[in-house]
Amino acid sequence: GAVVSQHPSRVICKSGTSVKIECRSLDFQATTMFWYRQFPKQSLMLMATSNEGSKATYEQGVEKDKFLINHASLTLSTLTVTSAHPEDSSFYICSATNQDRGYGYTFGSGTRLTVV
Amino acid sequence: QQQVKQSPQSLIVQKGGIPIINCAYENTAFDYFPWYQQFPGKGPALLIAIRPDVSEKKEGRFTISFNKSAKQFSLHIMDSQPGDSATYFCAASTEGSGNTGKLIFGQGTTLQVKP
Numbered sequence: 001g002a003v004v005s006q007h008p009s010r011v012i013c014k015s016g017t018s019v020k021i022e023c024r025s026l027d028f029q030a031t032t033m034f035w036y037r038q039f040p041k042q043s044l045m046l047m048a049t050s051n052e053g054s055k056a057t058y059e060q061g062v063e064k065d066k067f068l069i070n071h072a073s074l075t076l077s078t079l080t081v082t083s084a085h086p087e088d089s090s091f092y093i094c095s096a097t098n099q100d101r102g103y104g105y106t107f108g109s110g111t112r113l114t115v116v
Numbered sequence: 117q118q119q120v121k122q123s124p125q126s127l128i129v130q131k132g133g134i135p136i137i138n139c140a141y142e143n144t145a146f147d148y149f150p151w152y153q154q155f156p157g158k159g160p161a162l163l164i165a166i167r168p169d170v171s172e173k174k175e176g177r178f179t180i181s182f183n184k185s186a187k188q189f190s191l192h193i194m195d196s197q198p199g200d201s202a203t204y205f206c207a208a209s210t211e212g213s214g215n216t217g218k219l220i221f222g223q224g225t226t227l228q229v230k231p
Contacts, residue, residue, distance in 0.1 A: 006159070034218070034219070041224075041226075042223075042224070043205060043221045043222065043223050043224050044160070044205070044221045045221075046218055046219070046220075049218060091157075093159050093160070095219070104162070105150070105162070105209075105219055106162075107152075107159035107160050107161070107162075108159050109158055109159045110157070110158060110159045112157065
């Protein structure tokens, strides 16, 4: 089955620093990757959609300069939270799909970011 | 119009019961309706999904019922077990070009199955 690996699973960083989260499709080529943010006891909110080799498309209200997304290859997308602040603390989840495989969105295991 | 409304917010059933979670949508362009199960601190895992050309789909103890005219779909969990205690999300998307459409999630339902 399709597997998406997300790393790290947990990270604590100081306010003002940047943090990079990686999302890898292990056994398929991900033509599209999605990044979500989830606050405690809430639903997943889509932050951005990225296609390999092109710029990410951000959802309304998501600061593109703060949440940098790079989808440089068909198996790797990264989300960098720049100049992190405590309000950026959240659970970040990636999802990957391949249009040639038909329907199916495979999710990573998530990254718990805590900014102190 | 992009929203997917999910109810109830929380649900408690006894072991062996059949919890039912409901979702409603407005966008008639949606053509893929998955259900996800999420445990604390983990990413969502696909349980079962349906397309609008069928009214029901069963996989193991999980059944989706789909009512295209009412724009509603629901998840039934047969013979529920304490291990089914988790948060369940419905979602919807449009095919667009292949399956690269955005997944829109419902608000989630926290299910507790009592022994």
